[in-house]
Amino acid sequence: PPFEATMSQPESLHDHLRWQVQMGEFDAVQTAIAVMLIEEITDDGYLAEDAVATVAEELGQSADAIDTVAxxxxxxxxxxxxxxxLRECLLTQAERAHADNPLLHAIISNHLKSVERRNYAAIAKELKVSLQEVGDAVKLIAHLEPRPGRQFAVKEPQYITPDIYVTKLGNDYQIVLNEDGLPKLKISNYYRDALQSSGSQAKSFIQxxxxxxxxxxxSIHMRQRTIYRVMESILKFQRDFFDKGVQHLRPLILKDVAEDVGMHESTISRVTSNKYVHTPQGIYELKFFFNSSIARVDGRESIASESVRDFIKQLIDGENPKAPVSDQQIVELLKKRDIDIARRTVAKYREMLRIPSSSKRKQVF
Known part of the structure; x- marks a missing residue:
């Protein structure tokens, strides 16, 4: 058999569930229902919204019979x-792992919204327990799995092979294109010779x-030349980034590079799409170097939006987890750097960085 056929494939969530049904105490009808229900389970491990009704209709069974198997x-x-x-998912896990903890069950059953908002005092008051008891229960909830199918997700890491290498040589930089993945093409001498000895029809075809x-x-050589020229232009505009890092990234738009290399903006956009460069600062997609500008208060040169996002990330990374910086505090800290942006812009940049709000970052216990 081919090598691929001898390779073991990772077990899927559906395979894992079907095997358990086959090994379990399900009768023929229940097995048929279970197999169909399993097909209605999402990658996260949840039953699709209309799964019970769908299976009931297809098998001609009552909704109660389907619910029993579910x-x-x-x-x-x-x-x-x-x-x-989510409530049912967490409650099922709590009943299995913490059967003797009625407070945990009560919080999951009726107070998940308050847990999400970190409104622990309201939970303590409602259930007539101490704040510490609520805190202990919340810690247990944090160890439950909100996406039970996650462990079966196929993890295929995407390895990035840079298309370009930019290395520093003395006080200058050298650009080297990675041509490992390009086909090595040349015209076969066989067909060159055939042109001399073939009839007119064959000669026309070969030509x-x-x-x-x-x-x-x-075309391949032209494409490589275009990539080189675009990288050369980016290096010219973003020299400070290559020397000093993200905080020194300059505002840059497609039009700037297009005019510099004498090409259309759409060409620059196409050339920079899904292309990566290895730099002394790390590996970046070429699109990373294009940023909108944010004006400084004191009239100095504008700053790149990516630099502002990086500064916001640094602020949050260095915050006190028990007193995280709010979006408004970030606005004030940016003003001290002569960067004046609205709170909603800070919130937008924070969300782009996939960082939750300060209320959700705050550690109470």
């Missing part, structure tokens, strides 16, 4: 699988194919 599926591994919502081959080779 409940049995929730007893399988991974804990919480086949749940209809046409040779023209196509020459065009392809020239």
């Amino acid at each position: 409940s049995a599926l929730r007893e399988l591994d991974p804990p919480g699988v086949a749940s209809r919502d 046409e194919k040779l023209r196509s081959a020459v065009w392809l080779i020239r």
Whole structure:
């Protein structure tokens, strides 16, 4: 058999559940229901919204019969699988791992919104328990799995091979294109010789194919030349970044590079798409170097939006987790650097960095 056929494939969530059903105490009808319900389970491990109605209609069974099997599926591994919502998912796990903790069950059943908002005092007051007891329960909730199917997700890391290498030589930089993945093309001597000895019809055919081959080779060389020129232009505009890092990134738009290299903006956009460069500062997509500008208060040269985002990230990385900086505080700290942006802009940049709000970052316990 081919090598691929001998390779083991990772077990999927659906495979894992079907195997447990086959090994379990399901009768023929329940097995048929279970197999169909499993097909209605999402990658995260949740039962699709209309799964019960869909399976009931297809198999001609009552909704109660389908619900009974769905409940049995929730007893399988991974804990919480086949749940209809987050509350049911967490409650199923809590009942299995912490059966003797009624406070935990009560919080999951009725106070998940307050947990999300970190309104622990309201929970303590409502359930007539101490804040410490609520805190202990919340810590247990944090260790439950909100996406029970996650462990079966196929993890295929994307390895980035740089298209360009920019290295520093003395006080200057050298640009080297990575041509490892490019085909090494040349015109075969066999067809060159055939042109001399073939009849007119065959000669015409060979000439046409040779023209196509020459065009392809020239196109590849032209594309590489274009990438080189665009990188050369980016290096010229963003020299401070290559020397000093992200905080020194300059505002740059496609039009700037297009005018510099004498090409259309659409060409620059196409050339920079999904192209990566290895620099002394790390590996970056070429599109990273294009940034909108943010004016400084004191009239100095504008700053790149990416630099502002990097500064926001640094502020949050260095904050006190028990007193995280708010968006408004970030606005004030940016003003001290002569950068004046609105609070909503800070919020937008923070969300782009996938950083939650200060209220959600705050550690209470």
